[in-house]
Amino acid sequence: MRIAIVGGGIAGLAAAYEVEKARAENAAIQYTLYESRPRLGGSLASEVVDGAVLEEGPDSFLTEKPAAAELCRELGLETDLLPSNDAARKTHIVVHNRLVALPDGLMFLVPTKLAATAFTPLFSIATKLRMAVELLHPPRLDHPGDESVAALVERHFGAEAVDRLADPLLSGIYGGAAAELSAAAVLPRLVEMETRFGSLTRGMLAAHRTMQARVRNLSKTPNGGAAAPRPVFTALRGGMSQLVAALVARLDPASLRLNAPVVAIERADSGWKVEAAGATGLYDGLIVASSAWAAAGLLASVDGALAADLDAIPYSSSITVNLIYDEARLGDLPQGFGFLVPSSEGRAMLACTFAHRKFLGRTPPAKAVFRAFLGGVRREAQLAQPDETLIATVRRELTEILGPRTFPPTLEPEHARVARWSRAMAQYSVGHRERIQRIAARVRALEGLRLAGNAYDGIGVPDCIRLGRQAARELLAPRQPSTQSLQAS
Numbered sequence: 001m002r003i004a005i006v007g008g009g010i011a012g013l014a015a016a017y018e019v020e021k022a023r024a025e026n027a028a029i030q031y032t033l034y035e036s037r038p039r040l041g042g043s044l045a046s047e048v049v050d051g052a053v054l055e056e057g058p059d060s061f062l063t064e065k066p067a068a069a070e071l072c073r074e075l076g077l078e079t080d081l082l083p084s085n086d087a088a089r090k091t092h093i094v095v096h097n098r099l100v101a102l103p104d105g106l107m108f109l110v111p112t113k114l115a116a117t118a119f120t121p122l123f124s125i126a127t128k129l130r131m132a133v134e135l136l137h138p139p140r141l142d143h144p145g146d147e148s149v150a151a152l153v154e155r156h157f158g159a160e161a162v163d164r165l166a167d168p169l170l171s172g173i174y175g176g177a178a179a180e181l182s183a184a185a186v187l188p189r190l191v192e193m194e195t196r197f198g199s200l201t202r203g204m205l206a207a208h209r210t211m212q213a214r215v216r217n218l219s220k221t222p223n224g225g226a227a228a229p230r231p232v233f234t235a236l237r238g239g240m241s242q243l244v245a246a247l248v249a250r251l252d253p254a255s256l257r258l259n260a261p262v263v264a265i266e267r268a269d270s271g272w273k274v275e276a277a278g279a280t281g282l283y284d285g286l287i288v289a290s291s292a293w294a295a296a297g298l299l300a301s302v303d304g305a306l307a308a309d310l311d312a313i314p315y316s317s318s319i320t321v322n323l324i325y326d327e328a329r330l331g332d333l334p335q336g337f338g339f340l341v342p343s344s345e346g347r348a349m350l351a352c353t354f355a356h357r358k359f360l361g362r363t364p365p366a367k368a369v370f371r372a373f374l375g376g377v378r379r380e381a382q383l384a385q386p387d388e389t390l391i392a393t394v395r396r397e398l399t400e401i402l403g404p405r406t407f408p409p410t411l412e413p414e415h416a417r418v419a420r421w422s423r424a425m426a427q428y429s430v431g432h433r434e435r436i437q438r439i440a441a442r443v444r445a446l447e448g449l450r451l452a453g454n455a456y457d458g459i460g461v462p463d464c465i466r467l468g469r470q471a472a473r474e475l476l477a478p479r480q481p482s483t484q485s486l487q488a489s
């Protein structure tokens with residue numbers, strides 16, 4: 001059996017790893033992974049500068065989604081898994097140029113600690129009253145279909161909660177806008193809670209109690225003691241590129257084609273024709289693990305309706321700017337992992353992580369690493385700006401937000417690194433789930449085809465790994481009707 005994989009991001013590499021494992025047991029299995037760039041890993045890219053790990057793309061993955069840590073363990077990276085420094089976890093929101101800490105007890109945008117919410121300067125009295133009254137929200141009996149995250153949050157907590165909470169959090173994760181992202185796809189638990197409980201706060205408190213009871217039972221060690229709580233995020237000591245390197249080391253070098261953009265895909269009598277770098281290969285199975293917009297271009301002549309739905313998935317671009325500083329020359333930074341910037345603040349920056357605080361041991365002592373995010377759906381034009389302009393913008397805004405004593409305007413960074421990610425983050429816009437169901441149905445009708453990547457069922461690294469491996473396993477399974485669901489099974 002011959003399998004082609006289009007795209008060598010984390011989804012394509014995870015698929016290739018699964019095929020390689022099957023190849024080790026069955027020499028009749030062969031594969032080719034085509035990647036248009038000169039390097040593998042897609043959005044995963046780290047560099048180590050004077051002992052400091054700089055992440056140009058993702059810096060970690062959510063621990064509660066097991067696929068990434070599981071893969072790292074399989075690859076022998078267990079001792080390199082690094083928990084986030086949750087003892088110092090605190091996130092700030094910029095409000096009128098000042099940092100305000102997110103109140104304790106916020107879960108998926110829902111306030112669950114009444115005292116912390118009552119005393120936070122993040123919200124006005126009107127919003128706090130609205131949050132208290134939300135407890136009386138009746139269950140939703142009508143099912144009007146999908147709506148935006150902004151609409152859901154505003155109905156429950158008011159417009160200020162959208163501006164200061166939902167929008168900055170989502171632009172930090174998706175580079176997207178709460179007014180466009182789908183509540184059903186991005187916050188399915190909240191949609192379920194609204195139907196069942198009415199009040200999201202009551203729903204979240206009930207879910208929290210159930211989860212705590214489960215964790216208490218699960219986390220008992222054999223001698224009856226309590227196990228250490230799981231960190232919110234997990235990183236790799238050497239950066240996310242360590243995962244890429246470990247995966248590539250397991251793959252067959254002769255099966256990897258770099259600088260090889262796939263330019264055409266066609267159905268053949270029994271299988272798929274894939275054209276890249278001036279040659280056409282014939283394959284029994286095909287995993288398209290590129291972005292959905294690239295997949296749309298390649299599959300347009302195979303199935304126009306499928307391509308149209310793939311092409312309709314919006315994408316945002318992002319920019320990361322990493323700056324290394326000598327800590328002794330800075331003032332005292334606020335506690336925590338960094339801050340998010342609401343769009344109403346009118347700034348270029350979307351967020352900034354104090355990377356040396358979030359993961360300990362990846363920055364040399366006495367150095368500070370600021371990882372700023374720009375771009376997103378509202379600021380695509382920033383991608384065209386030269387590095388010096390972007391670095392100067394981040395430095396100016398850090399001085400304005402943190403104050404000149406903490407972040408002196410004339411202090412030069414020891415190192416600065418800009419990375420641009422054009423149309424890299426899929427946006428799960430209103431109607432996303434229905435679109436994915438249509439896509440999955442059309443793919444099921446095309447034997448030997450699978451899709452994987454961040455456009456379908458989770459944009460995070462663990463979801464991309466899960467979908468990549470699942471796509472490969474399905475193709476390798478003994479012939480049976482196609483099961484691609486593009487959603488968690």
Ligand SMILES: Cc1cc2nc3c(=O)[nH]c(=O)nc-3n(C[C@H](O)[C@H](O)[C@H](O)COP(=O)(O)OP(=O)(O)OC[C@H]3O[C@@H](n4cnc5c(N)ncnc54)[C@H](O)[C@@H]3O)c2cc1C
Pocket residue numbers: 006007008009010011012034035036037041042043044056057058059060061062260261262263289290291294318319320421424425452453454455459460461462464
């Ligand atoms: C700045 C940034 C920060 C992020 N932070 C986090 C985080 O902290 N945690 C987290 O879990 N997730 C994070 N994400 C999201 C996550 O990194 C991505 O969603 C995920 O890596 C996408 O993987 P992928 O394989 O689906 O796509 P990609 O990484 O985009 O890979 C697709 C690959 O396909 C190739 N390709 C495209 N067309 C063709 C073609 N015609 N022929 C051959 N190859 C082709 C591309 O060159 C690319 O290498 C972040 C993303 C970005 C950009």
